[in-house]
Each structure stands twice: as structure tokens, then as C-alpha cells.
Amino acid sequence: MRYLLSFLLFVCACSGDECEHRYNYDWGFDYKISDTVETDLGIVVDYGKNDVSLKEIDDLTIEVQDCLSQTIPDGIIENYENSYCKSGNVDISIDFSCLTVKVPNRWDWSCDGKEQVLLEGAPQEGCRQKGFEYDPNCPCRWRGGIQDSKIIIITPNLRMYKTMLIMFITGCDDIWENEKLSSCTN
Numbered sequence: 001m002r003y004l005l006s007f008l009l010f011v012c013a014c015s016g017d018e019c020e021h022r023y024n025y026d027w028g029f030d031y032k033i034s035d036t037v038e039t040d041l042g043i044v045v046d047y048g049k050n051d052v053s054l055k056e057i058d059d060l061t062i063e064v065q066d067c068l069s070q071t072i073p074d075g076i077i078e079n080y081e082n083s084y085c086k087s088g089n090v091d092i093s094i095d096f097s098c099l100t101v102k103v104p105n106r107w108d109w110s111c112d113g114k115e116q117v118l119l120e121g122a123p124q125e126g127c128r129q130k131g132f133e134y135d136p137n138c139p140c141r142w143r144g145g146i147q148d149s150k151i152i153i154i155t156p157n158l159r160m161y162k163t164m165l166i167m168f169i170t171g172c173d174d175i176w177e178n179e180k181l182s183s184c185t186n
Helices: 002-014 018-023 054-071 124-129 161-170 179-183
Strands: 044-046 100-102 144-147 151-154
Touching: 054 161, 054 179, 144 161, 151 161
Parallel strands: 044 100, 100 151
Antiparallel strands: 144 151
16 A cells, blocks of 8 residues: 555656646746636636736637637647647647736837737747848847746737637647648637
8 A cells, every 4th residue: 555655646746737748838938927817718817907808818719719629620730740730639628727828018019010019039030931021120029929838928919819829729839831720810
């Protein structure tokens, strides 16, 4: 009995954070989570001083869930290597205990004034792929991201929420290379 108890304690101690194991994402952000509320679905949200609709977060989440269950009902992502996915086989359900949404108080507008962006700089290659040339007066910045495997960082307009959520669920870095995945952002 004592050996069984020791074995179980060892297994539990080594299993680690299930969220981290499942999603395994961290873009290097360091946002602090405070003053959280929960949506009706149970998603933890820290929206700071921003005007953000919790109902909209739930609605967008349900849209993504419904779309993924229609486009990849078996959880198999074809040509997953092209989208830089961790695996071609994913669980498309969302474990809400592994999901927090952070809307930072400090964000900015893109240089053309059309997009809300985070203050953190993004790799210039990503901007170049979107057709933007390097401009020292207009640094490349993220519009959203993932922190600590379970925190979606997003600007107040929630424009990139669906994209970040699909990346979060599927483990794919470039969902735009997969027609089925990218269709769920519309």
C-alpha cells in the first residue's frame, strides 16, 4: 500500500500543468492578470479599464467551436505541417479552465490608424509577409498573442480573438495556410 501511495504521488507530481501540456504556447508576453470576471461560458477575463463585451467573447467562442466542429469534426488537420501545427490530430473542444482572456489597458493604433495593436514589437518578417516594408517610425507590432499557454492577449475591439482562439485550440502557428482553419475566423 505504501508503495502504491508513493507511486501515485510521484505520478501526480510529474504530470505538470495539463493546460501547458495541451496548448504549449508562449509568445514571450508578461501581462499580469488581476480583477477578473467570468463570462457565462466560464471564460476568465481581465479587461482592465477597457469597454469589452463579455457576451461578445462568449458569442465569438461559440462561433469558433461550431465552425471547427463542422470543418474538422474528426480533429484531423490536413497538411498540418504547412500551418506549423504541433500535431495533425487535435482535440477541438475548449477546456475553459485553461483559458483566460487579457485585454491590456495599454495598447496603440497601427501607423495607418486602422488596427488596434499591442505595444510589444513583433518580428519584422511577419509584417513583411503581409506586405509592409520596414519603417523605423512605424515598428511591427502584434495584434494579439498567447501567454503562458492559457492566456489570450487581445486588443479591446476583439478583432483578432477568433484567430488567437483557433491557434490556442489547434496548436497551429499559421492558420492562414489552412483553408478550413482560416475559414473559422470570418
